[in-house]
Amino acid sequence: MFKIPKQEYTAEFKELAVKRVKSGQGMGVGAEELGLIEQTLRNWVKAAKAGKLNAPGARTVTPEEMELSRLRAENARLRMECEILKKATAYFAKDVL
DSSP states (O other), X not given: OOOOOOOOOOHHHHHHHHHHHHTTOOXXXXXXXXXXOHHXXXXXXXXHHTXXXXXXXXXXXXXXXXXXXXXXXXXXXXXXXXHHHHHHHHHHHHXXX
């Protein structure tokens, strides 16, 4: 199995997501629109309330790094799907012969 790399987000993206929730948008709707897992967004809102959303010692993630992380995750997902299709094709090919 392929391991999907951990996604990293910029501080601005996190702040934008938290502002959407605070402005009244639902947690599930906001997460879906931003392509997040609902629990991730919930954790960010909780951290923002505690004043720890962006820790002072945290490394900032550039937009290029964020895009690279997203592409790596997509690549891993597509490889996994390809493996599944190969196995399914081999399985159904046995029935034909």
